[in-house]
Amino acid sequence: MAAREINTRPEDIVGEVAGEIEKEGGVLVLRRIHVHYKLRVPDPDEVRDTVARVLEMHVGKCPIAKSLEGAIEITTDVEFV
Structure with missing residues (x-):
């Protein structure tokens, strides 16, 4: 962000991270990871586009x-808080 x-x-x-696990052939496999950021800034509208590009x-x-790609x-x- 500083850059x-x-x-x-x-x-x-x-950052809040959630993983989705599925069973495959009797083995649990991590399929998806979702990272939800909560960002506190003085004026969210001022940085919204820049933050979207960073994400x-x-x-x-x-x-x-x-590594997981x-x-x-x-x-x-x-989410701006």
Whole structure:
């Protein structure tokens, strides 16, 4: 966010992660991960487009997401609080 001139403190960003597990051949398999961010900023309308662009790039730049690419679907969204 700082690279996009959105100044936040660690306590201004919270990530909630949920995984979806399915049974395959009697084995539990993680299929999907969804990350829901809660972001506290003074004026959400001022940064909404920039945050959307950051989220679009997020999965492609995240080492964990790149490691899981093709095996587990990863989605993200943001809620301004």
